[in-house]
Amino acid sequence: MWLFETREDDDGLPGPERLLAVLALVSGTLMSVVDTTMINLALPSIAADLEVASADVVWVTTIFQVVSAAFLLVFAGLSELVTRRRIYLFGLSTFVLAALGSALSRQLELLLVFRALQGLGAAATLSIGASLYRLIFPSRLLGSALGLSALVVGGGYAAGPTLSGVMLSFTHWPWLFALNVPLGVVSLLLAYRALPREAPRQGSFDVPGALLSMLTLAGLFLTMDAIGHRAPLWQWAGLGAVALAGGTAFIRRQRRAAYPLLPLYLFGERRFTLAVSASGLAFIGQGLAFVALSFLYQEKMGLSPLLTAWLFTPWPLALMVVGPLAGRLADRVNPSVLSTTGLALVIAGFVALALVDKNTGIVGSLWRVALCGLGFGLFQPPNNREMMASLPAARSANVSGVMSTTRTVGQSLGVALVGAVLALGLAVQVTLWLGAVSALLSLVVSAARIPLARRAMQARASSTVA
Incomplete structure (x- = not known):
């Protein structure tokens, strides 16, 4: 496969070692993403089994997210001192052990402790995931590698609810956590064997x-x-x-x-700052849409929760298809043009969804969601490539931490906006119009960096010829 071919002038790992390292990253990322989507669907079952209120059981998800968000920048900075390989192994080990503890918990308080530990483990792996791709792959394949990452995340979001629904039909909720144990052990062995070793940075934390x-x-x-x-x-x-x-x-x-945790001079690079801003605005829209559509489909269109979950699948499926292609294309053409084009499709998708009513029908809903996923797949890998490629490779751990934090905060802000709109008694379609506005602002920011990315590509081409 072309992703694992080796050239004489390549940086990163040789082809066969690259393959094993990628399998370790893919399995670890997939496990974290699938876990999050699976557990959300299981919350009613957990509440009934542990005999706790629905409002209390929501903390099973919330505490995971809070701990994960709080530690993203910390682990990204710490990885420079103790190396990314050790941070990733620590995160994966913590996640797997905490998953086992969650599966064995029979009290909400104990379950919350282990979920917090799972969030800690997830933060360690997700905070440096993108920088590990840059360490593993040669620079010429960076966009393709990040497209592969988008494929994995999209697949996790698509498979999680379905897998959870199937498992809950045949067994109890603890098995959702227990599933991570054998998968995590395999991922841990692969990571220990394949992830590259590097010299730690000298200095303090x-x-x-x-x-x-x-x-x-x-x-x-x-x-x-x-x-x-x-x-x-x-x-x-x-x-x-x-x-x-x-x-x-x-x-x-x-x-x-x-030795700052987050060197502020990074934001002096305009390509990086604009890419981060575009990412944050786009993820506000995504987080907003994922919650708003649940209310739109169930309350306005009168659909069942199961059918609602099914109507979400075109988004991650489109992302899975388009993301790797967009990433590969970003290695050859201006990535900012691709990202901006993708955002235009996202805006069109949001506007189309905001116009949905009870007469729209299943097919009409599916193509609208697919349009959003198509646009996001065209936006995200090229935009991530711009973030990673705009700064020296030595700063990739910091960039990865900023990337993960921006995504998490943006999605959370989108969810909060939905709550605020509903609290004001406004129609749920208002949130989708807000999503379109957020995507439009992201498009404006993304378009502003097209000339900067063009000059960077010309400079890279000139140095290659020289």
Whole structure:
């Protein structure tokens, strides 16, 4: 396969070693994504079995997300000191052991402890996933590698609900967690065998910066979760104040730290800053759509939860098909043009969904969701390539951490916007119009970097000829 062919001037791993390393990354990422989507569907079963309220069992998902979001930048920074290989192995081991603990838990409090540990493990693996692709693959295949990552994530989102539904039809919810154990052991063995070793960076770790980062991201996530669940004003305003104070102190710390957790000079590169901004705005739209469509299909169109879940599948399926192709194409043509074109399709999809009514029908809903997935598949891998390629490879761990954090915060903000719109008593279609606006802003940002990416490609071509 062309992804694993080796040329004499290639950086990264040789072809056969590259294949094993990719299998380790694919299996680990797939496990984390599928786990998240599977457990969401199982929450009612968990609540009934443990005899707890539905409002309480939601924390099985929330605590996983809060811990994962809080530690993304921390693990990305720490990986420079202890190497990405060790961070990934730690994360995978923690995730698998915590999955076993979750499967054996028979009290909500104990289950929440293990879910928090699973979130910690997921943060360690996801925070450096993109940078490991850059370490493993040669630069000429970076877009293709990130397209492969999009394929894996899309496949996980598509398979998770279906797999969960099938398993819950034949067995109990603990088996959803137990499934991760044998898969995780195989992934761990592959990672131990295949992930490249590298020399750690000399210097110290920014402990104050890490603590402030955790405070900021956890506070921000809890604020958005409180808004999404229509919590009282004092609750989410207080959490927001904590996040704002933590973020302000974090930025001040990064400016004077000898070894900052997140070097702020990275954002001096316009291609990187614009790509991050485009990503955040696009993921606001995605997070918003995933929640809004549930209300639209079930409350406005009167569809069942199972049919609603099925109507979501064109999005990740389109992403699976288009993502790898867009990634490969981004290695040859201007990736910003591809991303901008994809965002135009996303906007069209959001507008079409906002016009859905009870007479639209199944087919009419399917093509609208597929259009969003098609656009997102064309946007995401080229945009991720721009983020990774705009900065030196030595900074890829930081870039990967920013990429993961931007995605998580953007999706969470989208969910919070849905809650705010519904709390105001507005129609759910309003949220989809907001998604279109968010995608439009992302398009404007993405289009602004087309000349910058063109000049970078010309410079790269000139250096290759020289």
